[in-house]
Amino acid sequence: MIYRLLALVWFLQVLLSDTYAQTSGLPSISFRDFEIPNSPIIDSTSHAVIIIEKGKSDIQVDEAERELRVIHRYGVRIKILDKEGFKEANYVIPLYKIGNKFETVDEIHGYTHYIDGKIHTVKMDKGAIFHEKINEFVNLSKFTLPNIKENCIIDIEYEIKSPDIFNYRTWEYQDDIPKLYSEYTAIIPALYNYNVTLLGPYKLTDQKSKLLKDYFLLNGRRQDCSQLTYIMADIPAFHEESYMLAPKNYKSAINFELMQYYSTSGARQNLTKEWKDVDRELLTNRLFGGQINRENNFKHILSRIYTESDSDENKARKIYEYIKSQIRWNKVYGKYSQFGVKDALERRNGNVGDINLALISACAAAGIEVYPVLVSTRENGLPKTIHPVISDFNYLVAQVRVNGKNYFLDASEENLPFGLLPLRCINGSGRIIYSKKSSEWIRLENEIDAATHFDITGKIDETGQFKGKLRVIYKGLDALNHRNYIQKFSSLDSYIEERMNNSANMQIEDGNIYQLDSLDNDLIESYEISMDFTNSIRGKYFSFNPILMNRVTKNPFNLEERNYPVDLGSKKKETYSIAIHLPPDFDMEHQPENIALALPEAAARYTFRSQYVEGNLVLKQDLNLNKAIYEVEEYFHLKEFYSRIIQHQKVDFTFKKNKL
Structure with a gap:
């Protein structure tokens, strides 16, 4: 295999020895760029917008190293709409190790444009660029553009040289801010055969191809290249949400993968293996x-x-x-x-x-x-x-x-x-x-579901003081995550102390952790707790919400439309039980209704049951997400499912004292 790769490198050195570079730069800045366009992709959630983005890749010979490099040229013009968009001026370029060599970045230029009667331009100083080694496989180049203010425009341009001669970089059309125009050009030698794939939900606006006649010299004869340009306009921002895989799985993008090439003798060499x-x-x-x-x-x-x-x-x-x-x-x-x-x-x-x-x-x-x-x-x-x-x-x-x-x-x-x-x-x-x-x-899936169980028992006296016990049991990935969190503390006592100091409405007075190191068993926390419900007493009425922990207050699913699955990693279960003794002579005035919610085919289920008998309130709540992955067409149902849970958990229990 290595000899075949070396032969290909030699062949391409000869193949491209007489190529010439073409640069795709940004157009000159104009007053028109400062006008906020009336576009459906720009809304109240948009803090910046990409006006134009251009990239181009081709293969060249690095004369100094006597090796081939893929040259990626990139330019972007971003309009900052408000202060929340200032973060776009903090730029990071990742550089990866390919084989035994790193990619390098060159020709980094940054400009900030703003209007004060006329267009003023401030160029980024070279000293603003910092290089950081993350690990032995990734380096970062970082910089921040100067003079950032609302309604300014920034231009960023750079060039990456990559030793990965077999694959052009994937060009992502979607980002976390909207784009008005994105264009990518790939110049590919005629002897290359790439598999070009359009990923994601959006289609190309335009696609151009051009034959570059006599683009390089080979064995005394001029040879050709294909210049392929892919354009997409009016691209909505990609919004990340809870429970998703890597965004690059779902963003609209063009992907290039070298399938085969032809040697100088005309023999076909396949890189796609079985x-x-x-x-x-x-x-x-x-x-x-x-x-x-x-x-x-x-x-x-x-x-x-x-x-x-x-x-x-x-x-x-x-x-x-x-x-x-x-x-x-x-x-x-x-x-x-x-x-x-x-x-x-x-x-x-x-x-x-x-x-x-x-x-x-x-x-x-x-x-x-x-x-x-x-x-x-x-x-x-x-x-x-x-x-x-x-x-x-x-x-x-x-x-x-x-x-x-x-x-x-x-x-x-x-x-x-x-x-x-x-x-x-x-x-x-x-x-x-x-x-x-x-x-x-x-x-790849886990047989054990992620599960957490909360169990609370105790008593509320006539002054509204609660004393009782809290027990939390973790299973599966929930146990792993919590063990990892506990391990960040210097000792178990430090963790329990942090629990005591940061329980907002609950006072933890004593506690213990069980089976912390017994990894095949459940992780268990047990605490003596107290709470003050004095402010919940209004004359002869007393009200409180017994969902004291992990109450759902915000829907994790808020998008109008989500074009990618909800991936939890495993089935999830959360159960909650509470048994509280209230003072004598308290009668139930109002309570949340007992309900059972379910998605089609039992994909998820929520049940809530409570009863009040002779001063004892007993409640059981179960939330079961019975699938590790919910498909796109199930998203609306899941979103509505959580909305109804949130509304139900807002309802308090209200008790009335018969005698004052």
């Missing part, structure tokens, strides 16, 4: 299959991890805990090993690949059926399923098969129980790699 080719490359790769086969790293220590009397499942559980204790995650993702299993064990830290390849290798050494599973994390986007694109995957987990059950395992998370995946991994399907048969797609 999965059997990818499987073979992975399993023979030193940093993937080569690490799985390092069973000798573990065979001599297995007797210290488990006993022969253990079942295969118990062996797998103990190996899982052992790997978690031996290799700490360095917060770097990866489908390949960063250091190698042996070195990672010695260093006692490594990336996700190091950790989970060690887990797979150790399970294999124990004779347990185990396979690697390639994953694209939620923020990385959904992997393409039509044909193999190995670069789509940035993560690796394991699947263990014991006693007729399948368990997904990720040993990178300290607080993750056996058989549960973290939310970042719940992203469509992963690719499970077998050793003796073709790999296949496998749905």
Whole structure:
């Protein structure tokens, strides 16, 4: 494979040795740019608008490095409408590591334009540009434009040189602010065959193609290139909302993927592989299959991890805990090993690949059926399923098969129980790699629902003082998230103290946490609590709302139209029970009605039941989201479902005292 890539690089160096650059810049600033256009995509939520955005990509020879680079030129003109739009002047350019080299950015220019009788322009100083290394795979270039004020216009231009000669960058038409005009041009050598795909809900306004005759010199003969231009106008802002995958899965965009090229002899070279080719490359790769086969790293220590009397499942559980204790995650993702299993064990830290390849290798050494599973994390986007694109995957987990059950395992998370995946991994399907048969797609999902249960018991005296107990039980991803939150504190006492100090209407007087380190069990919090309802007493009337915790006050679904699914990561359940004894001689004057709400096909359900008998108020509330993913056509029903819950939870209980 490497020799084929080197041959392609040499070929393109010859191919493009006589090319010339074309720059697509922004037009000159004019008074007309300062006029706010009457457009349906600009509304009260718009704090800035992109007037024009232009980009162009082509391949050139880097003479200094004697290598090929894809040159991406970008220019954007943004009108700042109000103070909330000032953030658009804080600009970040991400630069990625491709192979062993980083992308670089050049020719960064920034201008601020404003009107004071005439158009004034302030150029950004070069000293305003800062470069930051995030990790060994990502660098950032940051800058802030000067003299920002309401109704000003900013221009930003730069050029990125990328060593990724096989793929032009995806051009995103949608952003978090509306765009009046967006244009992207790709100049592609005739010997290239790209798969060009339009993603998202919006269609192109215009599409142009032009043949660039004699664009480069090859073997003494001029050759051609295709100039492809894709235009979209009046593009609404993309609004992010709760419970969604990476925005790039849903934004309107043009994506380029190199499928094949032709050599100088005219022979066709395919870059699109079949999965059997990818499987073979992975399993023979030193940093993937080569690490799985390092069973000798573990065979001599297995007797210290488990006993022969253990079942295969118990062996797998103990190996899982052992790997978690031996290799700490360095917060770097990866489908390949960063250091190698042996070195990672010695260093006692490594990336996700190091950790989970060690887990797979150790399970294999124990004779347990185990396979690697390639994953694209939620923020990385959904992997393409039509044909193999190995670069789509940035993560690796394991699947263990014991006693007729399948368990997904990720040993990178300290607080993750056996058989549960973290939310970042719940992203469509992963690719499970077998050793003796073709790999296949496998749905990434957790068998255990995320669940939280609140239980409150207590007594309210005649002065409106409440004393009682609160018990909270967490399961699944809710337990993982809460364990991770507790771990941020220096001690358990510090966490409980924070609980005491930051419970707005509830006074926590004493508390304890149970099963914090028993990851396969529920996490339980228990507190002695008190509350003051004095202000709820009006003469002979007393009113209060018993939904004391996690009352839904804001609908998480507010869009008029949502063009992407609601993805919770897992089914969710929240139950709430309360038993309160009230003072004698209090009769129920008014109470929320008992209701049962449900979406079609029981996709979600909310029930509320209460009764008041002889001074005892007993209430039970259940909210069940019975699907991990709700499709676009279910959005309106889900939005209305939450609206009705909010309205119902606003209603107080009112009691009347018979004797004053």
